[in-house]
Amino acid sequence: MKDYTEFIDLELSDFNDPAYEESLERFKTKRKTAMRDREVVLRKRGLSDAQVIYDLIISENKDIRHEFVEEQKKALEDSIEKRLFRMKILLSVVYFIFAGITYFAVSFTTGSWGLSWLIIVASIIFYIDFLLVMPKTLHYKGERTIKFSYAVSIAVMLIALLIWLILEIQTHGDTHISWVVLTATLSIITFFDSFVPRLAKEKYAEYHTYLCAPLTCVFVHVTLGLLGLLEWHIGWLLVFFGIAISLLSFVIDTYRKYGLRARAEKLRLEKFEHKEGELNG
Amino acid sequence: MAKYNKLDAELWDKMHYMFRDYNDRMVHVVFNYDYLIDIEALKKVIICFVEKIPVLHSSFKSNANNPCWVENDYTIEELLTVIEEPKDLDETVEDFIMQYLPPENKLQIQFAVINKDGKSTLCIVENHMCMDGGDLKSFLQSFCEAYSELVENGKSPISNVRQGSRSFEEVYTDLTPQEKHIAKNLYKNVSNKDTHAFPFTDENKNDKSFIVKRKIDTEKFTALRLAGKAKGATVNDILVGAFLYAMYEIAGFDESEEIVVSCAIDLRRYMSDLSDVGYTNHTAYMPCSTPGKARNVLESVEFAKISADKNKDDRFMGLYGLPLLKLAYNIMPYLASENVIKIGYSNPLLSMSNIGVLDPVKYSLCGNKPIDGFMTGAVKYKPFALMSATSLNGELTLALCERGNDEDKRIVNQFFDILEKSFDEFIELCNE
Known part of the structure; x- marks a missing residue:
């Protein structure tokens, strides 16, 4: 079986930044395994010429640099999304705690429990409105689920x-x-x-x-x-x-x-x- | 572990799947070489090409909502059949090429090499859902080139394969923005609703697939081409004119009745660069008609030429109907859209496909040109009929594949006899 290390190392030799060292190594290992697995599949299918197998697999991986960059970009985007999501959850919790405190404070001080529940209703409506009209960048992957005009x-x-x-x-x-x-x-x-x-x-x-x-x-x-x-x-x-x-x-x-x-x-x-x-x- | 990917089912994939009611969707190729093909080299080329074109080793899943292709595992033995010294070469070739590959099959293409007396015959059967005759020609050219480069220079057969989008919308890529806007709004049902058909016998459960071929030798074909040129008629015009003229005689239609034959047109005429377009279908049909029976075949060819020219003058020939099909598939679940399209779509009873010239140089294997060969379209189910035409080494081969009985075969042979007579008459009339 051919060793694809040389090809992979050559293609990804530009990525010297120590910040990417770990993810680069992970990517290389995963890709090498995939290429070896592919060779097993091709041999099972009846391709026996080692050079043809090697050339075929290399041709299927010629975009490896681009794929690594895309993978890093996606990982970064996912990490940002995760942080943004955690922040949104936290702010939502704080918002509703504040709404709850306001409701209880108004209710206890004025005694108008029959009307003060409107504070909760208003909080929920303002919250939904904010979700609808908040800037695109705060939505998941920067895309609105509902068209802005409808929102x-x-x-x-x-x-x-x-x-x-x-x-x-x-x-x-x-x-x-x-x-x-x-x-x-x-x-x-x-x-x-x-x-x-x-x-x-x-x-x-x-x-x-x-x-x-x-x-x-x-x-x-x-x-x-x-x-x-x-x-x-x-x-x-x-x-x-x-x-x-x-x-x-x-x-x-x-x-x-x-x-x-x-x-x-x-x-x-x-x-x-x-x-x-x-x-x- | 092999990864079995899902591939999108494109518009033409779905349409050709729908055509399962009208034909068996197989495209057939036969090339005879005065040369023994290197089977081991061929295997390498086959595997590389099939790997690069995943749809060829995929099964079609006609899910009610969203059909797709699913890649499969396979072995070369399932792709290639090698037959040594058969008793009857022609019968063996016909048996192979008349096979049927269901769309659910794990492979959508089959190769065979039949060796006899130190010569090889290469046969290919392929699912029309994957690619049409135009792309199959291109595929085969690349295939033969790759084989030659592998055997002669040891070059791996990987760079000759075209890969890219199989979407029908590739036809719009090279249009101007205004043309694109107009073409994408050509909502029109252009089905040929003519009811004139071949005079086959009724359908019978004992019907079998057969192929009837007729060769027009080099001398006659050259004379035919020159005669046509003198009258400003292309080979296609002559074939259509003679076809229509012969239909009146074989089927006994009233002389005053208009007959329409649908001629296949390659929509790649709208694409200037095919290098990043995948192998797929880009074929539409244009109706060619004669207002009634012509006085002679020359007049019939003139009618055919007028009819074809009218179509050719249309800047958007062949692009009608595509937006309507796209709308139908987009707004409804697949199962519903297929049923709705079937209501509006009328499959032509008479059709013709001029697959064109097969340049022997482009199909040579290590410098050995094919000495004979042809390509033909699908086996049609009665009452539908399709005549294919290819030319190789200056010879014209006409073929008609049908599912029928011996009487139907006799009718087709009789039709070809009339056609040959019409060609002779045409040459005579043009030389007067």
């Missing part, structure tokens, strides 16, 4: 929900004011969602307009109705207005796409040079 919408909705809850408790559910908070918030969210994706040139932005334009009008209609600012039987017209905007957008978008098709047709009519005779398959 902001959810965060805003949760705040609105908290305000609704507080108002419901304060007014004992006797008025519509608390519900107005929710419908107004939904109006604002759907309003921005109907055109911001287009400005951001997002994929499928047009579908946001088609859906959110009528929804915005529905929520505005409900909000104004609840506030008594617009009669319900007139406010329905807003919904039709929203649907009309949706349809108009669809027509404009289709026309634009048609324009793209016309350019495609033009390109198709251009002569395409092809090799004489051969249409292979």
Whole structure:
């Protein structure tokens, strides 16, 4: 069996930094073992020429330097992630301990146990909101699990929900004011969602307009109705207005796409040079 | 310990797996050499190539949600069959190349060397899911080159193998951004829905796979090419024109009926550099038709040329349908998408694959050029039929592989007789 030590040592000879000595040795040992195992497999499969085996295995490991660098990078990233995760857990624990202390302190001093639990609810909502909108670098591997625009919408909705809850408790559910908070918030969210994706040139932005334009009008209609600012039987017209905007957008978008098709047709009519005779398959 | 990796099942892998209802997915190659192949050297080349192209020693797992290939262990004895001094060479060759490799098989390619009277015949059967005729030609060129370099210079057969992405999206790589955007939005079902078919007998459980070949000798093929050149027709135009003309006669179609034959086209026309593209399928079909039965074969070739030119004028020929297939496979689980695609997809009843010229120099082993040979596509199940065409050493070989009975074989032979007559007629008409 061939010894791959010489090849491995030569390829990785640039890595002289003592900081990498241990990981380099580990990498070399692991790789040498893998290459020897590969030789066993190839021999079992019927390849008997030692030189061909050696050349084949070397060709499969020609990126060994790059692989070592990638492995070190990944190890460093994993170590940073681990530290970041531990820090996040610690800060979360401290945050909730603080929230708990605040809850008990307020409850004992004011005696209003019937309301003070809202501190816990608010803490949980603010915590979730922070997780949703915190900078990308604090997320796992620097990637958001939820698109930022959706995350902001959810965060805003949760705040609105908290305000609704507080108002419901304060007014004992006797008025519509608390519900107005929710419908107004939904109006604002759907309003921005109907055109911001287009400005951001997002994929499928047009579908946001088609859906959110009528929804915005529905929520505005409900909000104004609840506030008594617009009669319900007139406010329905807003919904039709929203649907009309949706349809108009669809027509404009289709026309634009048609324009793209016309350019495609033009390109198709251009002569395409092809090799004489051969249409292979 | 060997590591058994999983490989992604690409779009064309899934499509060719779907074609299991229409054909046996085998691509066949036969090369006859006036030379005895060094079996030990061949074994080394085979193993190195199969190791470098992992899909060739993988099984296809058609999982309901996400199909994939899984690499397998194997031995060279399972890959290569060596037969010494068979009684009947042609029968032995046909028996070997007509074998069927299920996609679940641990190997997707089989080699055979049949030695008789101091000469070797190299036979290869390969799963079309792994690569099409175009890439198989390229694979074989590299294979023969590697063999020669090993035997003559002792060079290990490792650098000749192309490795890279097998994704269908490689066809878009060399397009301009605007062309790419247009090509990726060509949502169109371009299936050939023509119902004209070969007049085979009905399917029967006793049907067997067979291959019918017809050789057009060098003299006639040269005359055919020159006659075509004089009329501005390519070999492909002549083959399509004659094919369509012969179909009217063999099947008795009404003279006023339009017949469509789907011609295979190589989508590698869109790729300028293949060096980092893996072996895979990049084949589409273009429909070629005749509005009715032509007055003679010359007119039929003219119809075929007009039809082909119309397709060739399309900047995006062959790229239609790919975005639709991609969408179907992406938005639904695999099992559901296959069933949905089958509803919209119509497999062509009549098809032709002009695999092209097999340059004997590129397929020589240690300077020994193949003295004869051909490549052919899959065995089709009735009523589907595919005629393959290859040329080697100036000779044209037409082949049709079908699963049928003796009557079907007789029909195919009769078809080839009509085709040969059409070629003679074409040469005569062009020389008038």
